[in-house]
Amino acid sequence: MSILINQKNISKTYKDFHGRQFHALREVNLEVEEGDFFMLLGPSGCGKSTLLRIMSGLDSNFTGSQKYMEGLDKKEFGFVFQQFALLPWLTVEENISIGLIAKGNLTKEKKNEVSEIIKSLGLEKVATEYPKELSGGMKQRVGIARALAINPKIIFLDEPFSALDSFTAKILRQELLTMWKEKKITIVMVTHNTEEALQLGSKIGIMSSHLGKIDEIIVNTLPQPRELRSQEFFKMVDKIESLIKI
Numbered sequence: 066m067s068i069l070i071n072q073k074n075i076s077k078t079y080k081d082f083h084g085r086q087f088h089a090l091r092e093v094n095l096e097v098e099e100g101d102f103f104m105l106l107g108p109s110g111c112g113k114s115t116l117l118r119i120m121s122g123l124d125s126n127f128t129g130s131q132k133y134m135e136g137l138d139k140k141e142f143g144f145v146f147q148q149f150a151l152l153p154w155l156t157v158e159e160n161i162s163i164g165l166i167a168k169g170n171l172t173k174e175k176k177n178e179v180s181e182i183i184k185s186l187g188l189e190k191v192a193t194e195y196p197k198e199l200s201g202g203m204k205q206r207v208g209i210a211r212a213l214a215i216n217p218k219i220i221f222l223d224e225p226f227s228a229l230d231s232f233t234a235k236i237l238r239q240e241l242l243t244m245w246k247e248k249k250i251t252i253v254m255v256t257h258n259t260e261e262a263l264q265l266g267s268k269i270g271i272m273s274s275h276l277g278k279i280d281e282i283i284v285n286t287l288p289q290p291r292e293l294r295s296q297e298f299f300k301m302v303d304k305i306e307s308l309i310k311i
């Protein structure tokens with residue numbers, strides 16, 4: 066398997082309110098391989114979003130070395146954030162196509178692909194509506210569809226389901242998992258929910274509070290589809306939670 070992202074000794078400092086420097090990340094080492102569903106798990110403030118922003122090339126202000134696989138183009142990165150960040154003056158369909166329009170790339174073939182994605186995420190009925198008319202769950206579907214529309218090599222997601230009710234989150238997790246399997250994309254996703262990390266992740270990078278470190282990377286060997294009420298699942302939840310220092 067090819068390594069898409071290779072991080073060595075990544076550190077990042079911020080200044081606090083008093084102007085003092087503190088480490089948000091300390092010597093993080095990790096590799097994301099092609100086909101991984103890589104979860105970054107840890108409590109609030111441990112540095113997950115900071116690390117995701119660096120991994121995805123949104124933040125280049127860090128020390129250490131980060132290498133992308135040769136030929137990997139940042140244009141092939143898709144993003145889904147907790148805040149939906151849709152453009153209110155564009156319809157659902159236009160929001161989904163925005164990355165393609167920006168690249169001047171909206172061929173007839175691509176338009177058909179966008180229609181397919183709209184269909185597979187159950188957005189046909191709202192394709193011509195504006196974001197403000199949609200529920201949170203539908204907005205997040207649009208966010209996922211928009212990331213998929215550019216035919217990404219990697220999708221980076223930052224707590225995409227944490228603002229949603231548990232029923233909608235459950236459905237969207239399942240849909241994301243299906244997309245990952247069918248389209249064979251690589252996913253890096255931030256969460257503070259251990260069950261979510263174990264249900265979705267093929268690997269889980271565990272971060273503890275305020276240390277800015279990846280304590281351990283666990284390869285998730287639970288068989289797919291993950292049986293969320295099995296003894297094995299509960300055992301893994303306990304194991305992971307015992308590793309997280311709050």
Ligand SMILES: Nc1ncnc2c1ncn2[C@@H]1O[C@H](COP(=O)(O)OP(=O)(O)OP(=O)(O)O)[C@@H](O)[C@H]1O
Pocket residue numbers: 079080081089107108109110111112113114115116257
């Ligand atoms: N722009 C910034 N300036 C100063 N400090 C920051 C900045 N962004 C983040 N931090 C601090 O860096 C630390 C890590 O923040 P980060 O947002 O990466 O955490 P997180 O794990 O994503 O938390 P959450 O689960 O709450 O989103 C926190 O202590 C946070 O307050």
Ligand SMILES: [Mg+2]
Pocket residue numbers: 113114115223
């Ligand atoms: Mg965060």
